[in-house]
Amino acid sequence: MEQLIQQVASGLANGAIYACVALALVMIFVSTSHINFAQGEMAMFSTYLSWQLIQWGVGYWPAFVIAVLVSFVGGVLIERTILRPLHTAPILSVVVVFIGLLAVFNSVAGTIWSYLIKEYPSPFPKEALDLAGLIGAHQVGVVIVTLVVLSALYVFFRYTPLGLAMRAAAQNPVSARLAGVRVDSMLALGWGLAAAVGAVAGMMVAHIVYLEPNMMGGILLYAFAGALLGGITNPGGAVLGGFMVGVLENLVAFFGNVIEKQTGVYIIGNGEKLTVALIIVICVLTLKPSGLFGRVVVTRV
Amino acid sequence: MSITRRGFVGSASVAAATLASGTAIAQKGKYDVGASDTEIKLGHTNPYSGPASAYGVIGKAIEAYWKMVNDKGGINGRKVTFISRDDGYSPPKTVEVVRQLVEQEKVLALFNTLGTPTNTAIHKYMNARKVPHLFLATGASKWGNPKEYPWTMGWQPDYHTEAVIYAKHMLEHVKDPKIAVLMQNDDYGKDYYEGLRDGLGKNVDKIVKHVTYEVTDPTVDSQVIQLKDSNANIFFNITTPKFAAQAIRKTAEIGWKPAHYLNNVSISVAAVMKPAGFENSQGIISAFYLKDSTDKQWDSSEDMKAWRAWMAKYNPGANPDDGGNIYAYAVAYTMHKTLEQCGNDLTRGNLMKQAASLKKLVVPMLLPNITVNTSATDFYPIQSVRLARFEGETWKLFGEVMSNEGA
Numbered sequence: 073m074e075q076l077i078q079q080v081a082s083g084l085a086n087g088a089i090y091a092c093v094a095l096a097l098v099m100i101f102v103s104t105s106h107i108n109f110a111q112g113e114m115a116m117f118s119t120y121l122s123w124q125l126i127q128w129g130v131g132y133w134p135a136f137v138i139a140v141l142v143s144f145v146g147g148v149l150i151e152r153t154i155l156r157p158l159h160t161a162p163i164l165s166v167v168v169v170f171i172g173l174l175a176v177f178n179s180v181a182g183t184i185w186s187y188l189i190k191e192y193p194s195p196f197p198k199e200a201l202d203l204a205g206l207i208g209a210h211q212v213g214v215v216i217v218t219l220v221v222l223s224a225l226y227v228f229f230r231y232t233p234l235g236l237a238m239r240a241a242a243q244n245p246v247s248a249r250l251a252g253v254r255v256d257s258m259l260a261l262g263w264g265l266a267a268a269v270g271a272v273a274g275m276m277v278a279h280i281v282y283l284e285p286n287m288m289g290g291i292l293l294y295a296f297a298g299a300l301l302g303g304i305t306n307p308g309g310a311v312l313g314g315f316m317v318g319v320l321e322n323l324v325a326f327f328g329n330v331i332e333k334q335t336g337v338y339i340i341g342n343g344e345k346l347t348v349a350l351i352i353v354i355c356v357l358t359l360k361p362s363g364l365f366g367r368v369v370v371t372r373v
Numbered sequence: 374m375s376i377t378r379r380g381f382v383g384s385a386s387v388a389a390a391t392l393a394s395g396t397a398i399a400q401k402g403k404y405d406v407g408a409s410d411t412e413i414k415l416g417h418t419n420p421y422s423g424p425a426s427a428y429g430v431i432g433k434a435i436e437a438y439w440k441m442v443n444d445k446g447g448i449n450g451r452k453v454t455f456i457s458r459d460d461g462y463s464p465p466k467t468v469e470v471v472r473q474l475v476e477q478e479k480v481l482a483l484f485n486t487l488g489t490p491t492n493t494a495i496h497k498y499m500n501a502r503k504v505p506h507l508f509l510a511t512g513a514s515k516w517g518n519p520k521e522y523p524w525t526m527g528w529q530p531d532y533h534t535e536a537v538i539y540a541k542h543m544l545e546h547v548k549d550p551k552i553a554v555l556m557q558n559d560d561y562g563k564d565y566y567e568g569l570r571d572g573l574g575k576n577v578d579k580i581v582k583h584v585t586y587e588v589t590d591p592t593v594d595s596q597v598i599q600l601k602d603s604n605a606n607i608f609f610n611i612t613t614p615k616f617a618a619q620a621i622r623k624t625a626e627i628g629w630k631p632a633h634y635l636n637n638v639s640i641s642v643a644a645v646m647k648p649a650g651f652e653n654s655q656g657i658i659s660a661f662y663l664k665d666s667t668d669k670q671w672d673s674s675e676d677m678k679a680w681r682a683w684m685a686k687y688n689p690g691a692n693p694d695d696g697g698n699i700y701a702y703a704v705a706y707t708m709h710k711t712l713e714q715c716g717n718d719l720t721r722g723n724l725m726k727q728a729a730s731l732k733k734l735v736v737p738m739l740l741p742n743i744t745v746n747t748s749a750t751d752f753y754p755i756q757s758v759r760l761a762r763f764e765g766e767t768w769k770l771f772g773e774v775m776s777n778e779g780a
Contacts, residue, residue, distance in 0.1 A: 075602040078627070082594045089591060179422065187427040189615050191648040208626055281591050282615055282648050290589040322595045325584075329599060342585050342596055343558055 079322040085211030087318020089280060092218050092273035093288070093295035094302070094310040095225065099269050101304050102229070103242050103262020106166060110173035112288030114267055115274030117177045118143040120185055122275055123192060123283055132195045136275060140268045147267025151260040181285040192278035214276045218311060221272055225307050238262055293346070297353045303366020312365065320352065321345040402717025407481030413448060413712060413719065416474030417457040418467055418486045425462035428487055430691055431510060432457045434701030435485060437687040448712045456480060464494035471495045475504055482507055482724055484708050489513045489561055500524045505724045508704050508754070514564050517752035519729070526728055526752045528704055532561065532636070533568035534756050534777040535660050539634045540572025541775065542760060543607055547632050551581045553605035555596055555620055557612055558585040565611040565636055581605050586616060594623050601629040610635045618649040625653035633657045642667065642767065643694060651766055660758035661770065663699050664738050668767060676737035703738040707745055707754065710734060742774045
């Protein structure tokens, strides 16, 4: 029983990581209708920026804020310089550019900071948040930060004119433009926000998985699964999806162990964690293509 | 009357050629492609780019080693030409650059090609072409199989041997051992795991729990919880640096206190112990065969002094705390001595023969009493290690040299 609780707690902690990255994916999807494969590497790069600042003697939170702001500007610049010429290009060209960005960020980070893993500090006090060894203080902090970012995004999209304009620009650029929305600026803004959310995710993740250029590889995969499971159009759904994937993969291993203990037969276990999680995602998407909490997009042709 | 140096060398070599009567051409020795009176060509692959490029320091350091050898007059008068190519740790790329090295550059031998999957990709090719494939930079146990692969030889203590030694230590020093194993789910992990099982012998049922992780897993937290739940009192940690650091930290976080054995792959203080937290790393046991440049006890030893002088003169940009520079120096020295031992018979066959007849070769930077030994049936050059325990902020060696020689 103790193990079950620990596994669920550890699953929630991992889920918080996936949820954080999934949020950044949703962010860019909601504002540009693209899925950014370079999201993880951009977040990794932002995290290195903040790490470098901390090494230079800047405090954690100032470094955090600077990294988020720089990432925002960086995101806007990437949209302006690299994606702007591709506005009318087919989706495949855009995908290739995303993969190119992924490789570029990864190599540049490796060249500047080397591939040696680095410690990344946690801003959360160890004593105040520790829940009897079940779940670490940092993990609790990550869950809280994820929920805060989620609420902020919800308020932004739901209640501000700018948020509304961004959604309009993504969903129907032509009508939005006719209604007076500056679609190009909205896309750039969307990229900036996604990069900023990604930076937050990276800085939360780095303490847990350690800072290195490939730290986001596996995480991005799970984050995709979480975002798709919850619904890539719905930030709340994506966060929930992230948590679900995190808990699910731990339970697969746990119940695999239980079955093995009872019957002596190995059916599933640690090796199949990702497989089972992805099979469940496929099942959900087959039955409910927009995800559990996603909005069904109807396109008039 | 004065004899100019050139005049002297000229007349000396004429004399040498005259002495070697019977040979039609005025050559000093017997050669295969890649070697001549003046040159020995060696090929090498290493990841200088991509995810494993942290190993790039090894290639650069080996290059610096040959530069020193050449400055001192080369090996039996022949300069070493060292051609090092980037394969990005990607097996298909390795095949491509190795074919270039063998077929276009026409190297005498490949030396210290890095990586288990990359060397696996060229294993058959090298043996089919009968080109020496020497002192590989990987600890897999499959490189010591002279019957089927007489042209391939590893160098460092293989994973299997190392695990056998841990198993011996566990049985001797832990009361009522119950072993939990965390293993990376690939050839490297399985090599260690098999070694542990072999080392335990009839006590193999002492392994109470065995869990694996994939390199795509973000963390190994879930696995460590499963291991703790098995009530094991020994933790055998077969993980690469990032996961090793995670596992060490998680073990401490959930209050599990087993006797912790960590594989030699992840002994870096900078990349594992420090990120995991020194307070979480106390008492962990691992195996060593090389001296550590951060360990003060070697500061006065001759080989450490020579190594530092070489670092300062030939490899000044490199980080002296990076173990790759020590490894490179020692493995290049082994190759140096092997080539020297070949004398004037630089054929591929003789090179393999000499590599397989190293007897108690003392190699600088190896721990005292650890020597290189090979024979026609023993293609495992180093099979001894010393155990060390992590105390404070460094590894402290303890006990005698432990060996699995001849296995």
